[in-house]
Every structure is written in C-alpha cells, then in structure tokens.
Amino acid sequence: MVYYGIFGRNFQQRLSKLKANSMAKSNLRLDTRRALKDGTYPVQICVGYGTNIYLATGIFLKPDEWDATAKQCIGKGARKINNVLQLLLMQVNNRILELREKGMWQKLTPPQLRQMLANMELDAPTVGVPTLGAMFKKVIDTKTGGTKMLFEQTLKKVNLYCGDADTVHFNDINKTWIIGFQNSMPRLCVNSRAMHLRNLRNVVNFAVDEGITQSYAFRNFHIPTEETAMRVLPIDKLRLMMGLQLSKVDSEYRDMFLLIIYLVGINMKDLANLTPADYFDGRIEYRRAKTGKLYSIKVEPEAAAIIERYKGKKHLLSPFDRYKSHTNYLTHLNEGLRKIGPIEVDANGKPKYTKNHLPIMKPIEKEITSYWGRYSWATYAADLDIPKDTISEALGHVHGSKITGVYIKFSRDKIDEANRKVIDYILGKANRPG
Incomplete structure (x- = not known):
C-alpha cells in the first residue's frame, strides 16, 4: 500500500x-x-x-x-x-x-x-569471494622466472596503494580505482606503470574467466605507453669496462655481460639454463625458453675463455650452480654492473676506499642491466652494416613477411660471420664502415 x-x-x-x-x-x-x-x-x-x-x-x-x-x-x-x-x-x-x-x-x-x-546496496556478495590479493597469488603461481617476479612486484605496488589487496574485491575496482593506482606510482616511467597496469588487467581477466566477477573496469580504460629507447652501452664505454682492474666478484659480473654479447645477445634465462651437454663441437645448442626456437651458436675463442673460467657442474656456468634461481643471480649481476667503473681518486690522486677497504668506483653506466648486452650486440651489428634480416634472425625476431619467412632458411654461417665481426669490432680489430 x-x-x-x-x-x-x-x-x-x-x-x-x-x-x-x-x-x-x-x-x-x-x-x-x-x-x-x-x-x-x-x-x-x-x-x-x-x-x-x-x-x-x-x-x-x-x-x-x-x-x-x-x-x-x-x-x-x-x-x-x-x-x-x-x-x-x-x-x-x-x-x-x-x-x-x-x-x-x-x-x-x-x-x-x-x-x-x-545489505541492499550490494550487487554481488563479497563473503567467500576471492579477493584481488588471492587472485593475484593464484595467477603468480602460474608464472615462472622473470614474469613471476614482475607480477610479484605489481602485487607489492597494489598493496602500497590500497593497504591490503586481500581486502579488495573485484566489484570495488572501477575506472576511478585504476586511475588512482596508476597515479600512485609517480616516480615510475610511463612504460613501467603500463607494465603494472597490464599485470593488474591480467589478474582481472583471470577472475572474469573463472566466473569470479563480471565487473570489468578496463573496458573503458586505455593503458598509456611510450616508445622505449634501446638501452645500448656505447662501444667506448664497453671497451673502458673491459680494460678495468676489478675484484674477483666484479670481474665475474663483467665477464657475464661480455658473454651475453659474445653469444649473440643470449637471453639471461637461456644462459642460466645451459648445461655442459648443450656445449659440444664448438657450438652451444639450445631451445629458447620464451619461444621454443632452436638456436645454434658458434662459441668464439673469447666466449670459450669465459666459459672455461666459470665452468659449472650442473649448469654450464658456475654462477648458476650457486643460486637457486637465475632471477636471484640476475639481481646481484645488475647491481654489480651498475657499480663498475674507474676507481675514484682524491685531491692528491690517491684511490678512494670504503671503510671496508673496497675501492670506490665511478660507475660507467648507472642504468645498465644484463639485457643491455642483447641490445648492444644488435646495435654494434647495425653499425657494421650487417643486414637487418641477419640481425633479426640472430636475435630470434621475425624478419620480412611471415609467409616468406617459412620458406627462408637462414644459413647459420651468416650469423656466425656477423658475430665474429661484432666481436672484432668490440676488440678494436675492425673499424666501423665509413
């Protein structure tokens, strides 16, 4: 009534x-x-x-x-x-x-x-419904290696933004919430924020696929990105790094970076997965973890010397015998590379040391990571006028048309020749054309 x-x-x-x-x-x-x-x-x-x-x-x-x-x-x-x-x-x-x-x-x-x-205002229950934090952990369990690490970093960012992702339900996530999360990372570059937003979107998609929620705030949200500059170590800086007198630990970090370049920009995970059985007849043969593509790389004398110096047991290289995961070693490697440089001197020209009697170095490149080795190989090859298709094939990229690519079988001799030219260029045995 x-x-x-x-x-x-x-x-x-x-x-x-x-x-x-x-x-x-x-x-x-x-x-x-x-x-x-x-x-x-x-x-x-x-x-x-x-x-x-x-x-x-x-x-x-x-x-x-x-x-x-x-x-x-x-x-x-x-x-x-x-x-x-x-x-x-x-x-x-x-x-x-x-x-x-x-x-x-x-x-x-x-x-x-x-x-x-x-509660008459609820459109869907939250009791017994997996939270954002729970679904993040479920997705993380499906990931491995560096991808898993990146999703873990995103979960930390989400927790910093909302306090605790285990208290957030998917019906709470709307466009305003996403924008707030994006704005909570002002110190990160555009592409780093985009990476975290994509990871969050991946978890939301997973929840939708699992029937956990029908709410999808990303439908009307565009993730902004910007073109990424190639991170390349200039040849003069690489040569400076090669000539430094370093401690045993820092020498190892430098050698691993050089080995990445000498093995045609090999991916760090693939380098870590190599075993002694993958090295025979002067070549390293493996399937790339990311694509499953078969690679065969000629081991030049410079690379062979580094492999011999760090001969492993379970792995081809001993550093990966010491660490449970290649990501653990990668963290130390990147931190070490960013510190390498000439020893600083005081006003009297005497070397500076820390309280622990370690030399204080002036970093050659503060932003360097192991991945720069891959970009650097490609850049040096381009500087030597090595054909783009050869560079693409060496790095495992698609070259030319996808259809014609099926019928083109690149001779590994072309890649071997290109790699030798790059190494000679690094060692100053060959000059840049022109």
Whole structure:
C-alpha cells in the first residue's frame, strides 16, 4: 500500500508469488533465547525458502510487548514499530524475489545470502569471494622466472596503494580505482606503470574467466605507453669496462655481460639454463625458453675463455650452480654492473676506499642491466652494416613477411660471420664502415 511505491507497481503481484510458496514466506519473531540487561529481546526476520537465516531489525522488545501469533508489537508505540518492521520485511521479500529472478538464489552460500539480504546496496556478495590479493597469488603461481617476479612486484605496488589487496574485491575496482593506482606510482616511467597496469588487467581477466566477477573496469580504460629507447652501452664505454682492474666478484659480473654479447645477445634465462651437454663441437645448442626456437651458436675463442673460467657442474656456468634461481643471480649481476667503473681518486690522486677497504668506483653506466648486452650486440651489428634480416634472425625476431619467412632458411654461417665481426669490432680489430 503506502510502501508499494518504493518497490514498484508490480511489487504486490511479485509478493503474491512468495505467499504461494509456504516455505517462501519470511516472518518476524522475538528471539527469546538471549535477553539484554534491560530485559528486552531482539526482533528478527526469519528468512524463508527453507533457509536458517535470521536478520536483525535493530528493534528490541519485552515478551509482553510482542504478540507471537500475530507477529507484531503490542506495546507502547506499536503502530510506528510495526510499520518499520513491515517495511523491513517487505524489503527482504523484495530482495529475495530479485535474487531468484536473477538466478543467484540457488548459487549463493548461506553466508552470502545473509550478506545480500542485510545489505541492499550490494550487487554481488563479497563473503567467500576471492579477493584481488588471492587472485593475484593464484595467477603468480602460474608464472615462472622473470614474469613471476614482475607480477610479484605489481602485487607489492597494489598493496602500497590500497593497504591490503586481500581486502579488495573485484566489484570495488572501477575506472576511478585504476586511475588512482596508476597515479600512485609517480616516480615510475610511463612504460613501467603500463607494465603494472597490464599485470593488474591480467589478474582481472583471470577472475572474469573463472566466473569470479563480471565487473570489468578496463573496458573503458586505455593503458598509456611510450616508445622505449634501446638501452645500448656505447662501444667506448664497453671497451673502458673491459680494460678495468676489478675484484674477483666484479670481474665475474663483467665477464657475464661480455658473454651475453659474445653469444649473440643470449637471453639471461637461456644462459642460466645451459648445461655442459648443450656445449659440444664448438657450438652451444639450445631451445629458447620464451619461444621454443632452436638456436645454434658458434662459441668464439673469447666466449670459450669465459666459459672455461666459470665452468659449472650442473649448469654450464658456475654462477648458476650457486643460486637457486637465475632471477636471484640476475639481481646481484645488475647491481654489480651498475657499480663498475674507474676507481675514484682524491685531491692528491690517491684511490678512494670504503671503510671496508673496497675501492670506490665511478660507475660507467648507472642504468645498465644484463639485457643491455642483447641490445648492444644488435646495435654494434647495425653499425657494421650487417643486414637487418641477419640481425633479426640472430636475435630470434621475425624478419620480412611471415609467409616468406617459412620458406627462408637462414644459413647459420651468416650469423656466425656477423658475430665474429661484432666481436672484432668490440676488440678494436675492425673499424666501423665509413
């Protein structure tokens, strides 16, 4: 009657459907099991449909103020109290109809039903639903190597932004939330932020595929990126690095960087995965972890000397015998490369040392990583006018048309010749054309 306008014109017709089912009718009751200190008891809504759910109304009455048969208040202010109770009861019945018509009623657990009936503003339950943090961890478990590490870094960024990803549900993630996450990383470059946003989108996609959520805020969100500059160590800086007198540890880091270049810009994970069995007849043969493509690289004398110097047992190279994962070693390698440089001197020309008697070096390149070796090989090859298709084939990139690429089998002699030219150029045995 007076309340029907709140729920729509068809509410009375819909409510009659509930009354037709004896188990559907929700009722009111006075819970006399637990009395408050003032002698009153809570009035509850007993949810129908065979559930065992009782919802609080926020109203408390004494036994003599409640008619158990009529299920209504008979005490002081009864009319006002009963109006409130009937309104709450109709809200619950209307919510039940809504959930049944959407096909949600049979799918939700009792705790989820309780939440949906107690909070009319929810579009979907959060009780028992995997959180953003839980889904992140599930996705991370499917990743390996560097990709896994990047997703772990993204989860840390999310936790810094929202406090705890385990408290965030996918229905909480909208365009505003995503923009806030993006803006929470002001010190990162555009592409680094884009990487974290893509990882977050990957987790949201996973949740959608798993049926966890239908909410997809990335539908109307564009992830901004910018063209990445190739990170190349100039040839003069590389030659300077090669001529330095370094400690045993720093010499190892330098040698690993040089080996990456000498082996045609080999990927760090692939270098770590090499075993002694992959090195035979003067060549290293392996399948790249990222693409599965078979590689055969001629080991030039400069590379052979480094391999012999760091001969491993389980792995081709001993550094990877020492570390549980190549990513652990990669962290130390990159940190070490960024410190390598000439020893600093004081005003009197004397070398500077730390309190631990270690030489203080002036870094040649503060941003360098192992991946620069791959870009550097390609750049040096281009400087030597080595054909683009040869460079692309050496690095495992697609060259030319995908169709013609099927019919073109590059001779490994071309790549071997190109690599020898690059190494000679590094060693100053060959000059840049022109």
